[in-house]
Amino acid sequence: MIWWAEQPGRAQSERNAIGDLAERSSWLVGVEMRLVGTQLAFDCDIEIGERRIPLTLVYPDFFPDAAPSILARDRELLSGHQYGPSGELCLEHRPDNWTRDVTGAMMIESAHRLLSSEDETGQPAPADHRVTRAQRMRHSAFRFLFSRDTLSGLGLLAEGEVAEGEMQEQDVAGTYVAQLSRIGPADGPLWREAKKRGxxxxxxxxxxxxxxxxxxxxxxxxxxLKALLWAHGHSALATDLKDGSDLVGVLLFDGKRIHVPMVFGEPGARKLINYDAIFAEPNGIRLDPAYERLKASKVAIVGCGSVGSKVAVQLARSGVGSFVLIDGDVLSAGNLVRNELDWRSVGVHKAPALGARLKEVNADCTFTARTNPLGGQESGAMAAATMAAIETCDLIVDATADPGVFNLCSAIARRAEKPMCWGQVFAGGGGGIVVRLRPGIDPAPLTARQRIEVWYAQQGVDWPEDGSAKPYEDAGADGAPLIADDADVGVIASHLSRFAIDLLARPGATVFPYPAYVIGLSDRWLFTAPFDVRPIDLGESDAWGVEPGSGDIDALKELLADLTAKKSDEG
Known part of the structure; x- marks a missing residue:
């Protein structure tokens, strides 16, 4: 795109405006037009007092929708409002307030006002814009993260005290990010970081x-650094740093501020690099205050595949404190097109791999991973232990789309009177369903499924098969395969997560008037368009819990009597 060739009228008006400015302004001289590659540019000199300052105005390819740049032609640092000696001047007209009616001549006038003001006062001109922390750190390759907890740990040291410790560092896309992992010896630390990087x-x-x-x-x-340490009575440490050969992170703390130089290299050639200290905790509230309840919640995720992995991570981000993760499968490379996990977990059982991912998202959460498939061919003791673990949870999420697993989850939910959510992506990615069931309010899970199947039949359309063999694949009218992608799965998983969060955060209320929603992602079946959503009224609640049958009380008494008699005989 060459703007001056596409808009020659604007280019000519820009040239005329700069010429007119030079005619009426004695301080602007030596104006010459040229090309820098394909970019239109004007060289000019600005005279301020005895100085003659060479500048270049360069129009970007997207002008007049983007701001031109004014640079020092001899790469001199002219102002405190300049992005380095080779960088452009930061003027009144910038990318953050740019409008199409601003001209290059106006940019040159702005540069003259800036440089004249600073020449007259000897001080940087007042700034009328803010530079974000991220902008300041753009060229920082070494960063040290700290938190309120870190400051608390450092505060345990008395003034003048020195303590050995440990730092951890991770290379993330070419940026080295470090944190203090402990103060004191490994076998008896004074303080230890609870949220270590994974x-x-x-x-x-x-x-x-x-x-x-x-x-x-x-x-x-x-x-x-040695002089500072010597001045405050730490000569032995200064000598150790000079004569050593190991990598040492030095953390200087004065009660408020942190400075972290790293010393490395062989004796006689030791070097120092400073880390930029970054307070790593967010400012302000990032979640609904009602989400505080989630910290004490425990959620069973049955099925850590495409849907389950996404739901688990979303719940962890929302603050859920504990998980029971159940999946007997191993992550394969083919799973990466839809699963929340990445290539680092290929070849690992999905449940523990997902648990490690949750810790990366929410360092405060805990998890139990069970790698036996629920309802699979396993020992009775192992299956019972898995079901018992699910029963301890505040919410059961079935993300398997497996009827057998659903039956077992339903039985646990009904008997223990625990709420249950489940979701399914329809074959081919044409849509899906999410369901939330609360004891005493909604039907028990098996009843709910029966009522959903009746609702399906009443719609008068041919629904996709359950897709148990190829759960994400279907065929279109022309026979071409239709396969759900990560975005399709993500839509259904996110709605399922919203159900779960609502249930945990607002146990006595809900923002969802219906317990089940069928969500369309294309104009297939009964859906008229993508995001066509159909609620399902599942009717009144039925029996949750375990109701004693006729004669159960007498049978229990007889059983206990027999067991007691047998124990007495054995004694």
Missing amino acids: GDVRSFRAVVVRVPAGVGRASQNLDE
């Missing part, structure tokens, strides 16, 4: 130094 990390020695208030500062080289 994945591939390296650990190295740390030395924590509590310095007097206002003393901590960034050291530009090892000599500066």
